[in-house]
Amino acid sequence: MADVTMTTAMEPDGAPRLAGLDILRGVAILGILFMNINDMGGSLWASFDDPRHLGWSQADQVAWWLRDVLASGTARCLLEMLFGVGMVILTDRAANALRASADEADSPGGMLRFLFGDWAVMRGYYARNLVLWLFGLIHLFILLWPGDILHTYGIAALIALLFRRLGPKTLLGLGMLMALAQLFGAGFNLHQAQTRLAQVEQLQGRIAHKQKLTKDEAKQVAKTVERKKERAKDKAETAKRVAREDKARGSDTATFATWADSAWTSTLFIWGVNDGIGDGMMLEPLFIWEAFSSMLIGAALFKWGVIQGRRSRAFYRNTMVVAYAIGLSGRAYIAFVVMRFDDYPYLIYAVGEVARLATTLGHISAVYLLLGTAWGVKLLKPFEAAGRTALTIYIAQTIICLWVLYPPWALGLYGQQGWMALMLTAVAVNAVLLVWANWYVRHYAIAPVEWAWRSLIARRLLPIGKRSKAGDNREAGVIPAA
Structure with missing residues (x-):
């Protein structure tokens, strides 16, 4: 090629x-x-x-x-x-x-x-x-x-x-x-979350049948309840951020000052700075x-x-088939479970980065197949x-x-x-x-x-225009992806 x-x-x-x-x-x-x-x-x-x-x-x-x-x-x-x-x-x-x-x-x-x-x-x-x-x-x-x-x-x-x-x-x-x-780290955390939910469901079933729990089992239930409260708090904080952003950027009272302040607040929050609603994300x-x-x-x-x-x-054709089979199938299933909106820690979320890399490799292969x-x-x-x-x-x-x-x-x-x-x-x-x-x-x-x-x-002003046919683009350079 x-x-x-x-x-x-x-x-x-x-x-x-x-x-x-x-x-x-x-x-x-x-x-x-x-x-x-x-x-x-x-x-x-x-x-x-x-x-x-x-x-x-x-x-x-x-x-x-x-x-x-x-x-x-x-x-x-x-x-x-x-x-x-x-x-x-x-x-x-x-x-x-x-x-x-x-x-x-x-x-x-x-x-x-x-x-x-x-x-x-x-x-x-x-x-x-x-x-x-x-x-x-x-x-x-x-x-x-x-x-x-x-x-x-x-x-x-x-x-x-x-x-x-x-x-x-x-x-x-x-x-x-x-x-x-990232795959194994996220997978381990998601698996742990699934295991905790299953165990607590069983324990709550025993409570419903008025069966007495051990001290450790009661602590486990309490921890799960606390985690649910934390997730609810996080969702409430995100809802506040959405509402604040909509007001600052799209309401009748929005101005350049509120638009800029919203952007700066979001940037600093991503960097780990408290935004007045909660701690930054780092x-x-x-x-x-x-x-x-x-x-x-x-x-x-x-x-x-x-x-x-x-x-x-043949290399690009085979690579595209394998890469898309891995990447697109994983991403399609992730999108499917996201659209359930049930907040469950599905294990498929862990494959997101591998699926992203595979899909990208499939795109590269598809481009070179087209260029052939x-x-x-x-x-x-x-x-x-x-x-x-x-x-x-x-x-x-x-x-x-x-x-x-x-x-x-x-x-x-x-x-x-x-x-x-x-x-x-x-x-x-x-x-x-x-x-x-x-x-x-x-x-x-x-x-x-x-x-x-x-x-x-x-440290000098480079010429921006073309000077001659022989010298076309002599100052263009390879621009690594911006």
């Missing part, structure tokens, strides 16, 4: 970009809006609690189910994997440049560059991701998007870099071990764990030639431009939704769309951005946010 892996776009050093990776990145960055738009156009906290808050007509149920089974988390997972790919490409290229420089110089200075080159490579990559982390903070606190991934990826990439020299088997093993830790370490593990898996897939389309058509056909290339070719402008598109999605469509000072559509309308809005926004991306790359070398990022890293 090598005929679809190259494109005429160039790196600053003249190296060709990989078209397959750009297409995957374009699909992922546009796909992520389907995950974000419900939290932009409706209550973020309702997503943590009950999807029916955003609308639950028959059409809404279909839209939610398709989103949850086919897409939920997979765009983020693919971006994380591509970040791992970018780490390998960029650091290998920098290391090769330093090695070539050392080979050309027989002087002690040349040898020192060779000996300390790895530190130079790491320092450059650290600087790159620290700037990205700062962009993430701007996205969080100025553009007001609590769901930002840039700051998380910037931190996770700094950790992943330490593992870049490992072989693909070790990288995949470490990444899967972290994913399985989710950031879990987000970093997830991103780091997926980056390692992405780096392994790149070293094996999988994620850039260098394996056989003429009509597939025609269908997916426009997404290459989206991949080359991914960071700008990601920020543009936020600006369009949080500053034009939904805020009270603009169109004020917050809370007025159900799941189907939200998904259709995401389609419309992405269609506009896809058309813009294809127009932009025909006229300019590097997208605006990418230009700002790379100019800060280079």
Whole structure:
């Protein structure tokens, strides 16, 4: 499948970009809006609690189910994997440049560059991701998007870099071990919860028949009652957050000040700060764990030639069948039990991360199967431009939704769309951005946010326009998934 892996776009050093990776990145960055738009156009906290808050007509149920089974988390997972790919490409290229420089110089200075080159490579990559982390903070606190991934990826990439020299088997093993830790950890907790519920039901049956319990059995019943009270308290607190968010973002009294305060409060609560209703959630370490593990898996897939389309058509066909069989079946069953809304600790919830990884691998395989056909290339070719402008598109999605469509000072559509309308809005926004991306790359070398990022890293203003046919895109660079 090598005929679809190259494109005429160039790196600053003249190296060709990989078209397959750009297409995957374009699909992922546009796909992520389907995950974000419900939290932009409706209550973020309702997503943590009950999807029916955003609308639950028959059409809404279909839209939610398709989103949850086919897409939920997979765009983020693919971006994380591509970040791992970018780490390998960029650091290998920098290391090769330093090695070539050392080979050309027989002087002690040349040898020192060779000996300390790895530190130079790491320092450059650290600087790159620290700037990205700062962009993430701007996205969080100025553009007001609590769901930002840039700051998380910037931190996770700094950790992943330490593992870049490992072989693909070790990288995949470490990444899967972290994913399985979530499987077994969640599975153990869910199994324990199921066991406690079954035991207490039996004990309560004995109480109903006026049978005396032992002291330990009475304590067990009391603990279960206390846990139910805690869960009820958590649900009540979430309901308060939803109501407060709806008032701050979508009521007649909503203003820029209340909109901004709601976003900042949500961000800090996710980071573990009390929001006036309850203690913070401290989710950031879990987000970093997830991103780091997926980056390692992405780096392994790149070293094996999988994620850039260098394996056989039979390989991608077989991989897609197996990956979808595991991922989609697990996710379909999870969606089924979620729609019961009975608050039972189903054991299937534990497979969520493994199913997410499998479904993402199925999506990657499906893309390369499509790229093995003429009509597939025609269908997916426009997404290459989206991949080359991914960071700008990601920020543009936020600006369009949080500053034009939904805020009270603009169109004020917050809370007025159900799941189907939200998904259709995401389609419309992405269609506009896809058309813009294809127009932009025909006229300019590097997208605006990418230009700002790379100019800060280079500590000089990079040219943004195309200078000549031979020099097209010399400043574009590989943009790891934003």
